[in-house]
Amino acid sequence: MAQVFVYGTLKRGQPNHQVMLDCTNGSSAFQGRGRTVEPYPLVIAGQHNIPHLLNLPGRGHCVAGEIYAVDDQMLQFLDEFEGCPDMYQRTPVRIEVLEWEGRASAPEEMPAAGRIVWCFVYSTASYSPEWLHLPYHDSYDSQGKHGLPYNPRENR
Ligand code: PCA
Numbered sequence: 001m002a003q004v005f006v007y008g009t010l011k012r013g014q015p016n017h018q019v020m021l022d023c024t025n026g027s028s029a030f031q032g033r034g035r036t037v038e039p040y041p042l043v044i045a046g047q048h049n050i051p052h053l054l055n056l057p058g059r060g061h062c063v064a065g066e067i068y069a070v071d072d073q074m075l076q077f078l079d080e081f082e083g084c085p086d087m088y089q090r091t092p093v094r095i096e097v098l099e100w101e102g103r104a105s106a107p108e109e110m111p112a113a114g115r116i117v118w119c120f121v122y123s124t125a126s127y128s129p130e131w132l133h134l135p136y137h138d139s140y141d142s143q144g145k146h147g148l149p150y151n152p153r154e155n156r
Contacts, residue, residue, distance in 0.1 A: 002075050005034060005095050005119035007042065007065035008051035008140050010078075015142055015150045019081060026074030031067040031102030034095040037116060038062070043134040045127070048151040051140045052124040054131065055091060061138035067095060067119055069102060078122070088122035095119045 009016040012030075020028045040053050041060035053063060070078070082088045095118070097111045104110040111117055135146065142150040 001069050001071055003031070003117060003119040004028075004068050004070050004075070004078065005036075005065050005093065005121045006068065007036075007053055007063050007121070009142065009150055011066050011140070014140070015152055016081075019077070020068065020070075020074070025077040026071045028068045028070045028074050029102065031069055032100035032111075033098040034065060034067045034117070034119070035098055036063045036065075036121075037094040037096050040123070041132065042137045042140060043131050044137070044140075044146060044148045045131050045134060048156060049142075049148040050150065051137075052088075052127065052131070053121060054127060055089070055123040055125040056132075059132075060136040062096075063137075064098070064139040065095075067097070067102075067117065075120075082122045084122060087124070089125055090120045091123045092118050093121040093123070 010020055019025055038057040039060045039062050041056055042053050042063045044051050084090050094116050097113055097115045097117060100111050
């Protein structure tokens with residue numbers, strides 16, 4: 001099992017969330033909500049309005065998202081789905097727990113709000129320099145006020 005922090009289209013209510021629920025991809029269990037300990041630039045970029053957390057800790061905002069426990073099959077599926085390692089790189093990042101719903105074998109293993117957990121994040125290390133001048137978001141919603149809705153793959 002691995003812990004993955006999702007901040008973009010994989011979150012609940014966002015356009016790609018259903019892939020996390022599809023058992024043929026493996027298993028995933030929602031653990032809770034969290035926020036990156038360090039600030040990162042979260043931009044919506046390219047002609048398809050794709051969210052990217054740029055791997056530049058120290059700039060931007062602490063970014064909110066969701067923590068999932070996933071099995072190896074789902075992790076491999078997500079790597080492929082996210083175009084890892086070309087488009088995104090799966091990077092370990094420290095996440096502050098905001099609310100925890102996941103199970104633990106003993107109560108003392110249960111991360112409480114404020115605890116820090118390590119999670120994999122699909123972040124982007126290679127991008128065009130203009131992306132650094134895009135607005136930095138602190139949480140992603142495809143239908144947000146930015147007016148840049150995600151263009152699903154089937155429409156491209
Ligand atoms: N999917 C991944 C990375 C960006 C995206 O849209 C996620 O939701 O975390």
